[in-house]
Amino acid sequence: MRLVKLLAMASALTVLMASVAMAGPVFDRIQKEKKIRVGIMTDSIPGAFYNEKGEWGGFDYDMATEVAKRMGVEIERVQVNNKTRIALVQSGQIDLSVSNMTHTRERDKSVDFSLTYFFDGQKILSKKGQFKSVKDMVGKKIATMQGTTSEVNVRRALKEAGDPNYETNVISYQKESECFQALQNGRVAGWSTDASILVGYAAKTPGQFELVGDFLSDEPYGMAMPQDDSALRDAVNAAIQDMWKDGTYKNIYNKWYGPGTPFEMPLAGQIEMWP
Missing domain, CATH: 3.40.190.10 (Periplasmic binding protein-like II)
Incomplete structure (x- = not known):
């Protein structure tokens, strides 16, 4: 019995040493x-x-x-x-x-x-003076980044606001610069992503854009x-x-x-x- 215990301990030690070596x-x-x-x-x-x-x-x-x-x-x-x-x-x-x-x-x-x-939260950016909340944007196109949490969150927000076309009204782009360009050109009424990113792009053209409504989510980076x-x-x-x-x-x-x-x-x- 003692031999079995010793062998078991040796085996466990070998596994432990191997895991440490590979850590x-x-x-x-x-x-x-x-x-x-x-x-x-x-x-x-x-x-x-x-x-x-x-x-x-x-x-x-x-x-x-x-x-x-x-x-x-x-x-x-x-x-x-x-x-x-x-x-x-x-x-x-x-x-x-x-x-x-x-x-x-x-x-x-x-x-x-x-x-x-970094501590952030998701918002919507739109042209100044057009909207006050997500509810005001029901039926409007909103840009976001493909494959991000923002894409999921803005669809949920539109759905909760009563937009029957919340899926198709969210337009997904590959790059943040493409989202901003779509907003500038009027192809979308808003762009939704992390507030820090929106503030950064809005600073390119001071006074033209503003953040709309409440935060849609917390975004811990x-x-x-x-x-x-x-x-x-x-x-x-x-x-x-x-x-x-x-x-x-x-x-x-x-x-x-x-x-x-x-x-x-x-x-x-x-x-x-x-x-």
Whole structure:
């Protein structure tokens, strides 16, 4: 009986050692190469975008850069969009996606997420003075991004407002810039996505557009990464928390959303801190 117990313990120890040896393969590679590949958007103003000079920047851009710095590695920035940001993580082409992505339970089945690093909510943008609430937009076309939580939420909002054609009245586009263009050209009466994105695009033409009605949802953003790599997740979370603790987070936030900026939006939450 003693021999059986010893064999069982040895077997369990072997399994444990094997799991430890295999833990964190992505994090191990990042540390070995001293480089992290981060997916960042290119037309999500002011999250991450190219300005008039062709320079890449934005809140997510700065956050990703600072996370890499605090991990002690170089950053390789990779362009992503709403359709590719999860697929590239899953395929191993990027290690981290910092791309204004709402952390949902459904997405959590495909990738892991950091703690919430940005607090947003979904609204509708329309031409100034035309609408006051979602109910005023029943029967109107509303643009949104294909394959996003915004697409689901705005359909639900129109349905609850009594729109019998809530499915067909939501027009989905591939890019945020395409949504804004459709709104500018009058092909749609509104554009619905995260408020921070809407504020960014509205700032291009001051005084022409405004946010309509109440928030349609809460949108907690998380940084996406490969499943089951706790070492990577811990390193990213520690970097975010340290940025909040020493004031770097608020400096970056105020640079893009603070008082006096074109995208002014009060900070709506607080980073989760661990002792």
